[in-house]
Amino acid sequence: MRDLLARAAELAADHRASLADRPVARAVDTAALNAAFGGPLPDGPTPPGAVLEELARAAEPGLVATAGPRFFGFVIGGALPAATAADVLATGWDQNGFNAVLSPAAAAAEEAAGTWLKELLGIPATASAGFVTGGQAANTVGLAAARHHVLAEAGWDVERDGLAGAPRVRVLASEERHATVDRALRLLGFGTRAVEPVKAGPQGAIDLDDLARKAGDGPTIVCLQAGNVNTGACDDLRAARAAAENAWIHVDGAFGLWAAANPGTAGLLDGVELADSWACDGHKWLNVPYDSGFVFCARPEVHAGAIAYRAAYLTGAGEVSGMGDLTLESSRRARGFAVWAALRELGRDGVAELVDRCCRLARRFAKTLAAGGAGIANDVVLNQVLVSFGDDARTDAVIDRIQRDGTCWLGGTTWRGRRYLRISVSNWMTTEADVDRSAAAILRLAQ
Numbered sequence: 001m002r003d004l005l006a007r008a009a010e011l012a013a014d015h016r017a018s019l020a021d022r023p024v025a026r027a028v029d030t031a032a033l034n035a036a037f038g039g040p041l042p043d044g045p046t047p048p049g050a051v052l053e054e055l056a057r058a059a060e061p062g063l064v065a066t067a068g069p070r071f072f073g074f075v076i077g078g079a080l081p082a083a084t085a086a087d088v089l090a091t092g093w094d095q096n097g098f099n100a101v102l103s104p105a106a107a108a109a110e111e112a113a114g115t116w117l118k119e120l121l122g123i124p125a126t127a128s129a130g131f132v133t134g135g136q137a138a139n140t141v142g143l144a145a146a147r148h149h150v151l152a153e154a155g156w157d158v159e160r161d162g163l164a165g166a167p168r169v170r171v172l173a174s175e176e177r178h179a180t181v182d183r184a185l186r187l188l189g190f191g192t193r194a195v196e197p198v199k200a201g202p203q204g205a206i207d208l209d210d211l212a213r214k215a216g217d218g219p220t221i222v223c224l225q226a227g228n229v230n231t232g233a234c235d236d237l238r239a240a241r242a243a244a245e246n247a248w249i250h251v252d253g254a255f256g257l258w259a260a261a262n263p264g265t266a267g268l269l270d271g272v273e274l275a276d277s278w279a280c281d282g283h284k285w286l287n288v289p290y291d292s293g294f295v296f297c298a299r300p301e302v303h304a305g306a307i308a309y310r311a312a313y314l315t316g317a318g319e320v321s322g323m324g325d326l327t328l329e330s331s332r333r334a335r336g337f338a339v340w341a342a343l344r345e346l347g348r349d350g351v352a353e354l355v356d357r358c359c360r361l362a363r364r365f366a367k368t369l370a371a372g373g374a375g376i377a378n379d380v381v382l383n384q385v386l387v388s389f390g391d392d393a394r395t396d397a398v399i400d401r402i403q404r405d406g407t408c409w410l411g412g413t414t415w416r417g418r419r420y421l422r423i424s425v426s427n428w429m430t431t432e433a434d435v436d437r438s439a440a441a442i443l444r445l446a447q
C-alpha cells in the first residue's frame with residue numbers, strides 16, 4: 001500500500017508539473033482511448049501496481065489540463081496544493097462523511113470549514129451548511145428546503161403527502177437562470193412549467209420591476225442569481241428581497257457568491273444575508289477538488305425538515321444523524337477535509353486576493369482583446385467575459401481554431417441569441433503572462 005500510494009502521488013504530481021506547458025487540450029483519438037480502457041473484463045486478478053501503471057498509461061492521452069492556468073472554459077478552478085493533498089488523504093483515510101459516528105474528524109472539519117465559509121460569503125452564522133457534490137445538488141437541496149417551508153406555511157406537509165393536491169407553489173426565476181435550477185425543479189416535482197420567468201436586465205441581472213410586478217402572496221419561491229454564468233452579473237439581492245418580501249429567496253451563487261469574500265467586489269452582493277438559502281461551489285472559485293459544493297439554509301430546522309435522513313434503525317426516534325441530514329447523499333467521501341485545507345492555505349486575505357486577481361485578469365483579457373479588435377459584450381464586473389469576432393459564424397470559427405490550437409481552452413456560448421467566446425478566469429495558477437499569451441493566441445487565430 002505504501003509504495004502504491006507513493007507512486008500514485010508521484011504520477012499525479014508529474015501531471016501537475018506538466019500543466020503550465022502541455023497543450024491545454026488536444027485532438028483525442030477516441031477509438032484508441034476506448035480501446036486502451038476497454039476489452040473484455042479479465043477473469044483473474046491483476047496486481048495493484050500493474051493496475052495503476054495501466055490506468056496512468058491509458059488515461060494520459062485523454063487528460064485535459066483543466067487544472068492548469070490557461071483553461072478558461074466553463075467555470076473551472078484547479079485544485080490548490082493543500083486541497084489536493086488533503087483529498088488524497090481523505091481517500092487514503094477512507095472516511096465516510098455520513099455522520100460524526102462514522103468520522104468524528106470529518107464532522108469537525110466540516111463544522112469548522114462551514115463556519116469559515118459562512119463568514120467569508122456573508123451568510124448568517126446561524127445558518128446550516130451542507131457539504132454536497134456541487135451547484136446542482138446545492139440548488140436541489142436549497143429548493144427542497146424552500147418547497148418544505150412555503151408549503152408548511154400553507155398547512156401542507158409535502159414530505160409526507162407529496163405534491164399531488166398541494167397548494168400551488170409559484171416559482172419566480174430569471175429567464176437567464178442556470179439550467180441546474182430547472183433540473184432541480186424537475187426532480188422536486190414542480191416541473192419546469194411551474195417557473196414564471198422574470199425578465200433579465202441588459203447585463204443579465206434580474207429586472208427588479210418585473211420581479212416586483214410578479215411577486216405576490218401565496219406560497220412563492222424566488223430563485224436569484226449571484227454570478228450570471230455568461231456575464232457574471234449579480235442580482236441586486238437587497239432590492240430583490242424588498243420586491244418579494246414574503247417569498248422564500250434562494251440564491252444560486254455557484255461561483256458568484258465568492259464575490260462577497262473580496263472587499264473589492266463584495267458590493268455586488270449587498271444584502272446577501274437577507275436570503276433564505278444559498279448554493280455555492282467549492283470546485284469552481286475556491287479551487288478544491290471535484291466534487292464539492294455547499295448549501296446553506298437560514299433556518300436549519302427547515303433544511304433538515306426537507307431532507308433529513310429518516311431511519312429509526314440508525315438514529316433512534318427523533319434523533320438527527322447530523323451531516324447526512326443536510327445533504328442528498330448518505331454515505332459519501334469526507335469532502336470537508338479539502339475545503340478546510342484550501343481555506344487554511346489561503347486564509348481570509350488569500351481568498352479575497354484570489355477573487356480579486358481573477359477579476360483583474362478578466363478585465364485585462366477584455367482590454368487586450370478589445371484593443372485587438374474583438375467585441376466585448378458585457379460589463380466585466382466579475383471573472384466572466386463575452387467576446388465576439390464579427391458575426392456568429394466567424395465567432396464560431398474562431399472558437400473552433402482556439403480549441404484546436406492548444407494554447408488555451410475556451411468555450412462558446414449563446415447569449416441573447418448571439419454567439420460568443422466565453423472566458424472564465426477562476427484558476428489560482430493563472431498569471432498575467434498566461435492571460436497575455438492566451439489573448440495573443442486568440443487574436444492571432446482570429447486574423
Ligand SMILES: *Cc1c(COP(=O)(O)O)cnc(C)c1O
Nearest residue numbers: 134135136178180229252254281
Ligand atoms: C456551475 C454552475 C452551477 C452548477 O454547478 P455544478 O457544480 O456544476 O453542479 C449552477 N449555477 C451556476 C450559476 C453555475 O455557474
